[in-house]
Amino acid sequence: MAMIPMQKTFTAFQGQRRLASGPAGEVALVVKRMPSRPDEPIIIFEDSTGRSIDFDLRGGDREVLARLATLMPPLPAETAESPAEPRGRGRPKLGVVAREVTLLPRHWEWLNAQPGGASVALRKLVEEARRASGDRDRERQARDAAYHFMSTMAGNLPQFEEASRALFADDRRRFTGLIADWPTDIRDHIVKLAYSDRA
Structure with a gap:
């Protein structure tokens, strides 16, 4: 049985107010559309660590999402060998x-x-x-x-x-x-x- 990994989530704050929580792309696009306020900087946190993280928000939405996809690839799942693929001789491939x-x-x-x-x-x-x-x-x-x-x-x-x-x-x-x-x-x-x- 395959294990489905939890997707990383992030939370953005502007001053003391929470702006958005969710996957990197969703949070990044919300932050990108927010007007900057020098007195209340926006900080993005990775929820699993509680540490702040910087997203590169330059360019259009597609560029931002493409950069995030390369920085945060999906977590690897522990999966069984696909039944569609013919199995060769010897030990099964376990990712050892x-x-x-x-x-x-x-x-x-x-x-x-x-x-x-x-x-x-x-x-x-x-x-x-x-x-x-x-x-x-x-x-x-x-x-x-x-x-x-x-x-x-x-x-x-x-x-x-x-x-x-x-x-x-x-x-x-x-x-x-x-x-x-x-x-x-x-x-x-x-x-x-x-x-x-x-x-």
């Missing part, structure tokens, strides 16, 4: 990349004694570890993204330091209480980045 791994002799002995050999055993161990730590990793990435966005957009707002501590302590009630009086769009986006996977 050979890399060097350094282990102690006893580790190699154990791996080589496993069904399928060292490569199969290592792949299984990695997949088990990914499953076991997946939620924890997603929570950490969400928290880091919220903090990066927060630092840029709310670093001068009241109770920023206390809110940061509550965010990293995973004290959601205290965190949301501390940022309750922040500008609505900024506050809502921080909460979305930090907790959308744990609604």
Whole structure:
């Protein structure tokens, strides 16, 4: 079964107001049409990291979209071999990349004694570890993204330091209480980045 990757999303702010959220092309075209205001610069954030990113908005819409397509190709999907393509002899093409791994002799002995050999055993161990730590990793990435966005957009707002501590302590009630009086769009986006996977 093929895994469909999540498309990267971006959010643009002008001052304290959210302008647009969505795929790079949609956000870029909204920003391109906005009149510039020196007192309220437009900042675009990559939602998965919470970090600001610059889009080259020169030229017409097609030029902008073409540049974005080369900078942000679609994420690779983990797909099974297409049934329309005839399969040759030998092992199926899995997109395997050979890399060097350094282990102690006893580790190699154990791996080589496993069904399928060292490569199969290592792949299984990695997949088990990914499953076991997946939620924890997603929570950490969400928290880091919220903090990066927060630092840029709310670093001068009241109770920023206390809110940061509550965010990293995973004290959601205290965190949301501390940022309750922040500008609505900024506050809502921080909460979305930090907790959308744990609604």
